[in-house]
Amino acid sequence: MINIIELKNVSFSAQDRNVIQSVSASFNTGKTTALVGPSGSGKSTVLKLAGGLLVPTEGEVLYRGNNVALMNRNENLQFRCDSAFVFQDSALWANQNLDQILELPLKIHFPEMKKKDRAQKIKSLTELVGYKKELNIRPSRLSMGEQKLIGFARALLCSPTLLYLDEWVESLDENAADRLIGIVKKMQKDGVTVLFVCHDMRIIKILADYIMIIIDGQIVIHDTKENIMNDTELSNYLKTGLAL
Ligand SMILES: Nc1ncnc2c1ncn2[C@@H]1O[C@H](COP(=O)(O)OP(=O)(O)OP(=O)(O)O)[C@@H](O)[C@H]1O
Numbered sequence: 001m002i003n004i005i006e007l008k009n010v011s012f013s014a015q016d017r018n019v020i021q022s023v024s025a026s027f028n029t030g031k032t033t034a035l036v037g038p039s040g041s042g043k044s045t046v047l048k049l050a051g052g053l054l055v056p057t058e059g060e061v062l063y064r065g066n067n068v069a070l071m072n073r074n075e076n077l078q079f080r081c082d083s084a085f086v087f088q089d090s091a092l093w094a095n096q097n098l099d100q101i102l103e104l105p106l107k108i109h110f111p112e113m114k115k116k117d118r119a120q121k122i123k124s125l126t127e128l129v130g131y132k133k134e135l136n137i138r139p140s141r142l143s144m145g146e147q148k149l150i151g152f153a154r155a156l157l158c159s160p161t162l163l164y165l166d167e168w169v170e171s172l173d174e175n176a177a178d179r180l181i182g183i184v185k186k187m188q189k190d191g192v193t194v195l196f197v198c199h200d201m202r203i204i205k206i207l208a209d210y211i212m213i214i215i216d217g218q219i220v221i222h223d224t225k226e227n228i229m230n231d232t233e234l235s236n237y238l239k240t241g242l243a244l
C-alpha cells in the first residue's frame with residue numbers, strides 16, 4: 001500500500017463556517033509531509049481530519065484504504081494504536097498527574113502490560129525527550145515547552161507507524177527542538193509516516209519529503225520539497241509570504 005492516508009474531497013464546516021473546502025491529498029507510507037500556511041488557514045484541522053480525530057462534513061478519509069468513518073471498534077482501536085498525535089496546545093488532561101496521563105494509552109492498547117513495565121516505559125520515554133521534572137504533578141505546573149515534551153513522550157508510547165505533529169517545536173529551545181528532531185529522524189529511518197505542522201524552515205528542510213501549502217482551507221500546493229525549493233517564486237513565498 002503506497003498511500004497510508006488519503007483524503008478524498010474532504011470538507012469540514014463548523015458553526016456555519018467552511019473551515020476546509022473539498023481537499024484531496026494522499027500521504028505515502030514512510031514519507032514525511034510538512035503542512036505550512038498562514039495562521040488560521042486550516043493546518044490543524046487538516047491534520048486532525050487526516051488523523052481521524054475530526055469527522056469530515058463531506059468526503060472520506062481512508063486509512064490503508066479503509067474509510068475511517070466506517071471502521072468498526074476494533075479497526076478504530078488499531079488505527080488509534082498505529083497513529084499518535086502531538087497537539088498544538090499539548091492537550092494534557094488538566095485533572096490528572098503526568099504519570100496517569102502517560103499510563104492511559106498503555107492501559108488502553110496494552111491491557112496485559114504490568115504496572116512496573118508501564119512505569120519503565122514511561123521513564124525511558126520521558127528521559128528520551130529530555131523531560132527532567134517529577135511525574136506525579138499536574139500539567140499546570142509545567143511550562144508550555146515541558147508540556148510539549150510530555151505530549152511528545154505520550155505520542156511515542158505505543159510505537160506508532162503514523163505520527164502527527166502540530167506545532168511541536170514552537171515553544172522549545174534549540175537544544176530541546178534538536179533532541180525531538182533526532183527522535184523523528186530515527187523514526188523516519190524505521191519507516192514511520194510523519195505529517196507535521198511547523199513554521200520553521202530549518203526543520204522543514206531537515207525532515208520533510210513533501211510540503212503542503214494550505215491557504216483559506218484549501219491545499220494550494222502539494223509537491224516534493226525539492227520541487228518547491230527549486231521554484232524561486234514558491235521558495236521566496238515560503239520564506240517571506242508565510243513569514244516562516
Ligand atoms: N470547530 C470549529 N468551529 C468554528 N471554527 C473553527 C473550528 N475549527 C476551526 N475553526 C476555524 O477555522 C480556521 C482554521 O483553524 P485551524 O486551527 O485549522 O488553523 P491553523 O492553520 O492551524 O492556525 P494556527 O497556525 O493559528 O494554528 C480558524 O479560523 C478557526 O477559528
Ligand SMILES: [Mg+2]
Pocket residue numbers: 043044045088166
Ligand atoms: Mg494550528
